[in-house]
Amino acid sequence: MGTPDFAVAPLDALLTAGVNVVGVITNPDKPAGRGQKIQEAAVKKYAVEKGLKILQPEKFRNEDFLAELKSLEADLQVVVAFKMLPEVVWNMPKYGTLNLHASLLPQYRGAAPINWSIINGDKETGVSTFLLKHEIDTGNIIFQEKTEIGENDNAEVIHDKLMNIGAGLVVKTVKAIEAGDYPQIPQESIAAEELKSAPKIFKDDCKIDWSKNIDSIHNLIRGLSPYPAAWTELCPIEEGKKIGLKVFATEKIVEDHNHQIGSLHTDGKSHLKVAVEGGYLAITMLQQAGKKRMKVEDFLRGFQQIRQYHL
Template identity: 35%
Template sequence: MRVLFMGTPAYAVPALEAVAARHEIVGVVTRVDKPNRRGNKIAFSPVKEWALAHEVPIFQPESMKDPSLAEELAALSPDVGVVVAFGMMIPENIIHLPKHKTINIHGSLLPRYRGAAPMQYSVLNGDPEAGVSIMYITPELDAGDVILSRSLAVGEDETFGELHDRLAALGAAALTEALDLIDCGGVCAVPQNPAQATFAPSITKEECVIDWSLPAGMVHNRIRGLSPAPCANTQLPDGKRLLIYRSERVSAIYSGVPGEVVDVIRKKGPVVMTGAGALCILSAKPEGKREMPGFELVNGHYLSVGERLGAPE
């Protein structure tokens, strides 16, 4: 089939490659180029880099509602549109432009976790299972009929970043399966039940601040659910910020106030008290420093037993 692909970040590239291995990519729509972090060089999206390497026509509209864009895309005569982490709302005229309309990989088992951060919420909520859904795009956010869903188990210590990479591979495989169904006319899409819908909005800065009064399991899930980005954080005793990337629940029983360093586990890191139970910090980054193993926080005198995180002295 002739596929019009819309996507932007690295997460979309495995799906793009999987589709290209079985179908013809007639065009790629991606976000406009942006300066890199230092602002002195324009950075191309990973999807644009792929398209350039494979000499595929590239479209980077400022607005998806530009009338000339619809004309240019229609000239490609696409059989189906595929959207993976595109990052822009797609108007109805573009959705319905391809012969078989437009489908999307969503990073959850719909109707659970509609919205911008489904994978993060799967980890934040401690779900034992996550997955992807291939659905038809509709004007209502993530509400289209589902062609198929595929799931996998989530590890108790798995981070959002690790789950992200596994779901990217799972999504690519599910997408090719869905395209085969479309190609042979075998799709039996299932409408979503709106009464079962839950939502996963973008993560705010405030949600990244660790509340040590919560139980250890909830704090652990917040740390791994926001790792490696946007990253859970807390304050060191000197008031500087500490980004925490990995933690581990501790079975030993301690007493202390939430945020207090109550022990140090050799070759691992400081043990911090929560509202119920304790956690060991395995990997973190003090403000202005590099990411380091938890035990280096103690060896480098960033933290000591008796000091308290989240409550600078």
């Protein structure tokens, strides 16, 4: 059961390991993008390619869907990056429902664990497998695996790392359940000074506050890159319209300065720096509203009037 690319890798790993996958459950196809073309989930595309049986329920409590799911006679369900399931679904198989979560539980329960671990400046993260129960992301942990978060790693880099580690961990967990030899560690027994959560991210969460310190801003930008992306606005010094900017990458320049916090510094050709608490953040990749994502040099070449704006 899954939808995005993150769920394709574990499915592929299970098939490669010789696990008998009797069906794939994913979201219904839906229109997306400017042309509103019908889009299929990444998991569906992969399942079609492999000739697997596919179910795409609109509602999980639908009787026809439940009957069809039961007819698959699955011993175990595996959930990766999917929706909340009712008990009638997750409790159906003999061995229950296994979930892969992109954090070291009990930390970062919720919808956006990868983003929040980077935004909070964590130095490591990982993946956890556990069996579903009533409260979200609270089931007994079976296995975990850690990985480092580099100082400049963004959400895309960590997503791909965890996707590959997670694929192996799902296979390891399924094989352990099959052998009847697997730990079940209650999350309450794992010591944690403070539990951090990973709620869904909204547009307001993505707005850059240039008054924060250099690390906080840098972490926010990379934690939201490439999606949904941190954003700011260029404000005209004289009259004119504000211009929206998405910021995808920055480099930290740690040094003392006396410039006003949030002020822009540029040669108009190769660099665009923002003075912040603790130094400067050099913007290296950005996107002007209505334009393509580009390197800062290309942006400055096409936006000669940059000195007439401030943040």
